[in-house]
Amino acid sequence: MLNPNLKLNQKLFEADVEVKPTRAGYGEGLLVLGEKNPNVVALCADLTESTYAHLFAEKFPERFFQVGVAEQNMAAIAAGLAVSGKTAFISSYATFSPGKNWETIRTTIVYNQTNVKIAGHHAGIMTGPDGATHQATEDIASVRSWPNVKILIPCDSVESKKATIAAGETYGPFYLRYSRDKTPIMTTDQTPFEIGKIQTFWITEKPVTTILAMGYMLHYALLAAKELEAEGIQVLVTNVSTIKPLDGKTILSLAKQTGAFVTVEDHQVMGGLGGTIAEFCAKNIPTPMEFIGLQDTFAESGKPKELVEKYGMGKDSIKEAVKKVIKRKNSKS
């Protein structure tokens, strides 16, 4: 059942569940921050509406800077604003920022420990018809090894707004990951959000594995868990909305409680959520794992839902992975 303590959207399993892109929550959160703090500034590289930064730009034109198609310039200008006391948000597609401007961010934002928030939009294959050039599927892997950066991946537009605000109110560099397509709303305004906290969305009495999901893929994981329960397989489903710093305490207790993990992400399985959890487990509590995500391949153009199925990341693939990891767990003992 859905965890009652989290006050989740009770309609989330229904066919007519409200859908909205997480990037919309970014725009709404940024607007709130702009109203609360006159030192919040925003920059964009010619993708203002697409990244929903236009909400801020229209309200605070003097604090918004249109950089043009120049992601390196955007990152370093933001760093300059931030060393001068501003909280700077930079918005573009994740393939370009933090993709194209990776080293600029590393040097001027992360090594400098400046108060810049890198909003990477159109992350994952959910970007759909634009094709693999615009589907950032290595972004987390490429930024996760930066020291002292925080990485948030909101699961829906409601959490997205909260995560954006939380990032804006916490000093230091952040990477924030948003997706393009409309995805189901799973949380409510009442659902608590905390940076660095893994939340269990789906609870059962005797879970035999935990599905750790990231971003909108959490919805696929919940659909899988519900069907598995009907088949007599009990699992937990958790929302890993912060990849860094990782909530090791919760992972440890989940590993002890369920003894097996399936990670679910719209990202390469290397270096993203799966890689992060695997590193933690190898060091602290070796646990059989299966990895749902892109398996060392680029995707292609197509409708987001078609791509999710073609690349083995949908509900049925998750169910299979759960059954497989349970088998592995049982054969081990």
Next chain:
Amino acid sequence: MPQELNKEKLKDLKRKANKIRQLIIEMLTEAGSGHPGGSLGMTDIFTALYFHILKHNPKNPSWADRDRLVLSNGHICPVQYTAMALNGYFPLEELKTLRKINSRLQGHPHCGSLPGIETTSGPLGEGLSQAIGIALAGRLDKNPYYVYCLTSDGEHEEGNTWEAAMFAAKYKLNNLIQVIDRNYIQIDGSTEDVMPLDPLKEKYESFNWNVIEIDGNDIEDFIETVGKAKSMKNNKPTIIIADTVPGKGVSFMENDYHWHGKPPSIEDAKKALIELRDEEKKLNA
């Protein structure tokens, strides 16, 4: 506040530049690696900035109203470190820790390590953008400080520099003064062989900047030019193209690109210091 530039003051600045050059040779020899060419070439400009032009307070490096000096080509930090130490930002003895473990004087400057360093640099082409961010913040905060951004000609091969040049003109950043070290050398040789940059003046003019060309080893000329740049009222950023001699002051290093990133040996240092001390005697005469 900057004093008037009289003959005595100018002579004093020249003595300081000579002292800085001696210290650069000593610290690079001690470090065993680093970049003498650009450091010596830009010594006159750094001297003018730190001892005459900048509004700053070495005892309070984060003073909100200070002018900002952003060094984009971070590899010439030995000259900045030396000018800072002589200003009292930190003890002179600390210069000997350059590039060594547990030092605040990183091989390329890191703003988190040493108070007074505004930005981190070394990877080329990023300084002008950061200077722009600082200039934008000054405008938002209605703080009339100036941002001096020192760049190199080699780093104008980075596309980021031109992205920044377009932006500064678009936003009419007249609180930003760029000083480019036009010394015609980079690691692989002459800039014009590696990737021709001329005609640089025309390039910047077409990017809607004010452009002033000077002899970058003439302290007096540089100080007057900065004054002129500040008095421009046309809402454009200004670039001072400073023609400098790389390795300036040490005859065997001058204009030889091999000294871009090679430290002097102990023998080299001895020879260099003999020349610089001769110059010092002449200045004191």
